Amino acid sequence: HVQLVESGGGSVQAGGSLRLSCTASGDPYTKYCMAWFRQAPGKERESVARISRDHAGRYVAESVKGRFTASREKGKNLLFLRMDNLELEDTAMYYCGARPGSCAPEEVSAYDWWGQGTQVTVS
8 A cells, every 4th residue: 555645736827837746655576657647627637757666767748848848866766756837727736646556557547546736716
């Protein structure tokens, strides 16, 4: 079992920045893929960025490329999301997700563990 805890959300004006953090606790020897997803009101949860434990697998959604930077401490279960030049459309609940193994899957159903989410509101 893995527990995920997110932090760093909040309210910001368009064009501003926020940094999200996610800490995973679990088996330290399991190679987890850690990922950021987001869900806006009335929309499905979607993948934002995914990074494997060894950084071999890195995926970023086209909608946030050039504005969002995901990073992960190599060999650790700490995940960050730096969000710059935020837009109104970035308003959503942001979730940290994890799964053992590859980060190739982007479907929500492929991720076994989730944090409680942190709200990001852009106005």
